[in-house]
Amino acid sequence: MVDSIRIKLALWFVCMVMLLYSVDSIASLMVFKISLMRSVDVGLEDLIAEIEPSVKTINGKPSLEEWHEEAKGKHPILATVQIYDVKGKPIEEYGPEGVPQLHNGHLRVRTDDRSLRSMFSKIEQDGKTTGYIQLQVSTKPQDDAIEQFFLVVMVVAPFIAAGVGICAYLFSGQAVKPIERTLLMLRRFVADAGHELNTPVATIEACLETLKDPHKLGDMSDDVFRMMERASDRLRHLSKDLIVLARIEDPESEMMRSNVPVKELAESVIAELGTIARERKIELVVQPIPDVMMYGHHESILEIFNNLIENAIKYSEEGGKVRIAVEQKDANLHITVADNGVGIPADSINNIFDRFYRVDKSRSRDVGGSGLGLSIVKAAVERHSGNVTVESEPGKGTTFRVTLPLARVGT
Numbered sequence: 001m002v003d004s005i006r007i008k009l010a011l012w013f014v015c016m017v018m019l020l021y022s023v024d025s026i027a028s029l030m031v032f033k034i035s036l037m038r039s040v041d042v043g044l045e046d047l048i049a050e051i052e053p054s055v056k057t058i059n060g061k062p063s064l065e066e067w068h069e070e071a072k073g074k075h076p077i078l079a080t081v082q083i084y085d086v087k088g089k090p091i092e093e094y095g096p097e098g099v100p101q102l103h104n105g106h107l108r109v110r111t112d113d114r115s116l117r118s119m120f121s122k123i124e125q126d127g128k129t130t131g132y133i134q135l136q137v138s139t140k141p142q143d144d145a146i147e148q149f150f151l152v153v154m155v156v157a158p159f160i161a162a163g164v165g166i167c168a169y170l171f172s173g174q175a176v177k178p179i180e181r182t183l184l185m186l187r188r189f190v191a192d193a194g195h196e197l198n199t200p201v202a203t204i205e206a207c208l209e210t211l212k213d214p215h216k217l218g219d220m221s222d223d224v225f226r227m228m229e230r231a232s233d234r235l236r237h238l239s240k241d242l243i244v245l246a247r248i249e250d251p252e253s254e255m256m257r258s259n260v261p262v263k264e265l266a267e268s269v270i271a272e273l274g275t276i277a278r279e280r281k282i283e284l285v286v287q288p289i290p291d292v293m294m295y296g297h298h299e300s301i302l303e304i305f306n307n308l309i310e311n312a313i314k315y316s317e318e319g320g321k322v323r324i325a326v327e328q329k330d331a332n333l334h335i336t337v338a339d340n341g342v343g344i345p346a347d348s349i350n351n352i353f354d355r356f357y358r359v360d361k362s363r364s365r366d367v368g369g370s371g372l373g374l375s376i377v378k379a380a381v382e383r384h385s386g387n388v389t390v391e392s393e394p395g396k397g398t399t400f401r402v403t404l405p406l407a408r409v410g411t
């Protein structure tokens with residue numbers, strides 16, 4: 001798929017470059033032709049200016065016979081010179097050696113050249129028009145030059161197309177790399193999500209089968225219902241996390257920013273999770289929270305507090321202690337959640353923010369984790385141009401530190 005995108009990009013690029021090349025070549029060709037014809041015209045103007053004074057009146061008609069005799073010996077005449085009387089009837093024609101002259105009073109058309117350039121001028125004597133002089137010159141050398149120019153343009157075109165195509169294909173490889181990475185991540189994400197959803201569904205199916213058969217069920221009905229309840233809890237938890245993650249990563253969430261009362265929000269999360277902490281005999285030590293407003297996405301900030309504190313409780317042993325500190329320094333909000341729980345091994349610490357990653361899958365399953373909590377924290381922090389760090393020592397505890405800008409920033 002990525003290869004076909006690269007080929008399409010390269011083809012588009014080649015088409016664009018060739019289009020520009022064609023436009024540029026046509027424009028250059030036209031400019032070249034105009035300047036060539038202009039130089040021909042200048043030559044004709046000079047020649048007319050040279051010939052005009054030599055026109056004599058013989059028998060009341062203009063003639064160049066004398067001039068022609070004289071000019072023949074001096075230099076070859078490159079143009080065809082034609083003299084017309086006042087009525088426009090051709091009288092004389094002189095031209096380069098071998099060019100036919102007037103024939104039965106009609107001008108011959110030079111058929112050996114594809115094009116001729118001509119210039120016309122009045123012959124005036126004593127303020128009276130006595131006839132007309134016309135110069136014609138073959139533009140064959142100019143036509144040949146234009147043809148050669150065109151030929152070069154055509155010969156060079158396939159090489160340019162091939163060169164541009166190869167370069168575009170190579171460079172598009174770099175351009176599509178992020179797309180390739182995103183597609184790979186997306187494929188992994190879908191596969192992992194499918195796997196995570198499959199497990200509770202399979203549990204529920206197995207429980208239903210047992211419920212259908214009274215012989216198999218025996219006196220296990222309570223256990224079966226408990227298993228179904230846990231599986232459906234897991235499904236709910238997973239689908240909620242997937243929705244939250246999608247919402248936080250949605251660029252539209254930018255639009256839903258507002259002034260979030262940090263103290264109120266943090267205290268509501270702590271109060272809710274305090275019940276679970278008490279059940280597990282874990283002490284929550286909370287430093288006084290400053291009454292500040294943060295411009296941000298309410299749900300994202302709530303998820304940061306919720307996931308970090310929930311993890312700290314979940315991954316602590318009975319009798320453990322979780323310290324929560326929220327401080328305002330400069331224009332930033334600093335959140336610290338530290339526990340003295342199980343800790344994270346050094347070789348896992350770089351993966352804990354990956355989706356569906358759990359250090360100890362069996363423990364997470366017992367405590368009901370799907371491995372999306374810290375991905376949500378990371379996405380939420382990045383959405384606010386903040387950062388999150390973690391320090392941990394297995395058996396001693398873990399500390400998460402989050403820094404979030406309080407004011408509006410361009411993300």
Ligand SMILES: Nc1ncnc2c1ncn2[C@@H]1O[C@H](COP(=O)(O)OP(=O)(O)OP(=O)(O)O)[C@@H](O)[C@H]1O
Nearest residue numbers: 311312315352358359364369370371372373374398
């Ligand atoms: N405070 C902590 N102490 C020890 N390990 C932790 C802590 N926080 C996270 N972890 C480890 O990092 C893993 C990923 O955490 P995350 O919050 O993403 O997933 P989860 O807690 O397993 O599931 P979920 O949050 O989706 O319910 C956890 O499974 C756990 O192994």
Ligand SMILES: [Mg+2]
Nearest residue numbers: 311369373374
């Ligand atoms: Mg978690």
